Every structure is written in C-alpha cells, then in structure tokens.
Amino acid sequence: MNSIESKFAKECSIGMKWRIKEEVFREALATLNHEAIVSSVLKASSIPGLEYYLYLDSDAVDSSLNINLYLEFKMVKKVKATFTVSVKSANYQRIIVNHISDKTTDWGTICKEVLCARYQILDPKFKFFVDGYMEIELEGTLELVSGIKKKPSRALSLAQLLWKNDDEKDVAFVVEDQLVNVHKWVLTANSPVFKAEMESGMKEAQEKKITVTDFSVEIVKIFVDYCYERDIRNDVNEGNASELLHFSDKYDVEPLHNLVQNFLTDKLAEENVCKLANMSITSNAKELRECCVCFLMKYVGQCAVIDGFSTVDKEITSEIGRRCFLSFSD
Structure with missing residues (x-):
C-alpha cells in the first residue's frame, strides 16, 4: 500500500435499512426492466470517494427481481466487499464474501443477487411486503485493496x-x-x-x-x-x-x-480493407497504406474473396505484387 493509502483506514463498515412503500413499488413495477428503484446513496465512512447504494431491477429473460449493491468509485481503484442483504419478514438472506470490485469504468461496479420471482414479490404469503412496506437490510464491510487516486495537479x-x-x-x-x-x-x-x-x-x-x-x-x-x-x-x-x-x-x-x-x-478488417487502402492513397496516409498492404498480403496464394479488391488503387496492387517476389540487396 502506498503512502497516501496508509493515511486512511483500510476497512470500513457499511449498512442501511431501506424501506420501500408498497404503493410506490406497484407503480414502478411495470418499468423495472429499464428503470430501477434506487435507495439513497451513502458514503463509505473512511474510504475516500467511495459511495454505495442498493437498487431493484428486473430480468426480462426469466422474470426475476434482482437486488443489487452498486459501488461508485471516485478516488479508489479496487475494493473488496463482504456483506449480507436480507428481507427478514420473507426469511430472505444472501451472504456475499470477498466480492472484488475493480474500477474499470467511470460508473462503478455491481454485485447482483436474485431477490425472488416477479410473481412472488406482492403475494402476501411470501411476506416481502408487510403492513404496506418492504424493509431491505444491508450489513457488511468494504476493504480497500489498492489505489487512492489523486487528481492531476498539472495546470x-x-x-x-x-x-x-x-x-x-x-x-x-x-x-x-x-x-x-x-x-x-x-x-x-x-x-x-x-x-x-x-x-x-x-x-x-x-x-x-x-x-x-x-x-x-x-x-x-x-x-x-x-x-x-x-x-x-x-x-x-x-x-x-x-x-x-x-x-x-x-x-x-x-x-x-x-x-x-x-x-x-x-x-482494419476484411470487409473494409479495400476502402481503407484507397483512402490511404487519396489522403497521403502512409502508415494506414502500409497496414492495408500487409493485411492484404495475408491472402496472397489463397483462394480468398476480398470484397471490392477489383477497385483497389493500382499503387496498392503494384506494391502487393512487388512483395510477392524475393529481392536482393548488395
């Protein structure tokens, strides 16, 4: 761990109780395939720039409802999450151990778990909603694995x-x-x-x-x-x-x-190499021209059909022809 990372606690606790009103959920249920129901956004107590929240969405393929923990990175690169998410009234609990979240995008990472089948969520016998509310609890820890990022100081x-x-x-x-x-x-x-x-x-x-x-x-x-x-x-x-x-x-x-x-x-690909080869000639793009020639050389001696090859500039075809023969240098 580098010097800046050593200035902060390596681990912190996270937790929330998220109460969702049944009438609000019913209104949102029809759009869960493309619009999630989102909890409040909370900050990790001692890891800089790390925020988290829960959200519910629906899987259109198997009609399941999912509970997701979303970690949003602002200053760190990688964290390890160990947490439990539960709906006690429905005897639902999921324990996730050592889930590594690596910042590969600007949006963060997601840990997804199936909550229940879509038809179950509002059925009273499954007890997800009790007295008009569903209460989802999150408890766990986040551990800093690597990377506190500093904003560039260059003007x-x-x-x-x-x-x-x-x-x-x-x-x-x-x-x-x-x-x-x-x-x-x-x-x-x-x-x-x-x-x-x-x-x-x-x-x-x-x-x-x-x-x-x-x-x-x-x-x-x-x-x-x-x-x-x-x-x-x-x-x-x-x-x-x-x-x-x-x-x-x-x-x-x-x-x-x-x-x-x-x-x-x-x-560069088989379907566009002829177009790009011609473009390299008309735009004096020597590096692109060289790459196109080398790409086309792969097909010399093969019974390959390259779409548009008959339209390729003669400068390109002449170069390919020259490269088909051995040359000597004194």
Whole structure:
C-alpha cells in the first residue's frame, strides 16, 4: 500500500435499512426492466470517494427481481466487499464474501443477487411486503485493496484555458451557413496552410473569415476542438474518419492526421480493407497504406474473396505484387 493509502483506514463498515412503500413499488413495477428503484446513496465512512447504494431491477429473460449493491468509485481503484442483504419478514438472506470490485469504468461496479420471482414479490404469503412496506437490510464491510487516486495537479495549457473565451476569438470559419470561431494564433499554430492564408493579405485574411465548402461543419468543429487540445478521441468515428483524414491532409495538420490513421488502423478488417487502402492513397496516409498492404498480403496464394479488391488503387496492387517476389540487396 502506498503512502497516501496508509493515511486512511483500510476497512470500513457499511449498512442501511431501506424501506420501500408498497404503493410506490406497484407503480414502478411495470418499468423495472429499464428503470430501477434506487435507495439513497451513502458514503463509505473512511474510504475516500467511495459511495454505495442498493437498487431493484428486473430480468426480462426469466422474470426475476434482482437486488443489487452498486459501488461508485471516485478516488479508489479496487475494493473488496463482504456483506449480507436480507428481507427478514420473507426469511430472505444472501451472504456475499470477498466480492472484488475493480474500477474499470467511470460508473462503478455491481454485485447482483436474485431477490425472488416477479410473481412472488406482492403475494402476501411470501411476506416481502408487510403492513404496506418492504424493509431491505444491508450489513457488511468494504476493504480497500489498492489505489487512492489523486487528481492531476498539472495546470491546463493556455490553449485549453482559451477554449471558452469566445469574446476574443478573432477568426471565423464559414461552413454550412454556420460560424465556427477560433483564435487566430491557435489556428495558425496548428496548420501551416491556414497560417499562410492568414498572412497572405488576401480577402480572407483581411476579413478574418475562412469559407469552407468541401468539408462539413462537424469536421471543422472537431478540428477546432483539436486546436484547443480538447480530447477528440470520442468524436472520431467510422462515419467521419475519412472526411477528417482528408481535412487534416489538405491543411497539413500532421498530429491529427496521425490520430485518424491510428483510429482507422484499429478498425482494419476484411470487409473494409479495400476502402481503407484507397483512402490511404487519396489522403497521403502512409502508415494506414502500409497496414492495408500487409493485411492484404495475408491472402496472397489463397483462394480468398476480398470484397471490392477489383477497385483497389493500382499503387496498392503494384506494391502487393512487388512483395510477392524475393529481392536482393548488395
């Protein structure tokens, strides 16, 4: 355990009594397949940033009702949970020992147990609801296994700080009847092509407006976000990657060009390799081109059918042909 972890208790107790009114449950029952009934959110007493709550949902496959313990991580990476959840009136009890919850997402982790069949929950003979209420009890411990996270102390870059400063953005892209504003120095620092245009003395430079007709406003906005060092990885997808690759090639934005190539290389598959190979030629994407050639080389000498191969640029097919023969080097 590292030094920051040693500053806190390694283990803490958790517990709650959750009372659910029968009439409230009846109203919610019809939507339990997609909307859970959720308890209050409680904080772990001595493990920083760890919250927990219970919720009920329904399994559409077998019509069961489930009781879930949800652990939400804010500052820790991994905890071990040992707990008991019970409905004493119905003689229901589940004991969970050493359930490891590892933070792999930003949403937390879930421990699910079947509570009962859906038809049982409101049947008086099963005694889940007594005198109009169901009382669910949780008792247990949470143990810190590893990882207290500290927020990064690195200051934002100047570009990131300026991103929201709309008042001083002095250049505008005109695209699809929309204006996308940007600071001139941020723009010119990222693209030598735009830098030359802004220093040309032409109409665009004087009016500080750049009209874009061959790319969509989505692509221009992604580019501007990139200029301000925004994280655009979730904005790049298979639908816009080709256009973004062409944009970054045309305006000589090399890091963005590389980012899109990396994205497309990760998506490389038999059904799209011919399309990506051609795209690599038209967008000067040398790394993507090399990956496409190597991918296609796997099928040389096989009776394989590659959809669209007849449309592949001759530069690609010639390279494949050259690689089929041994070469000598003096």
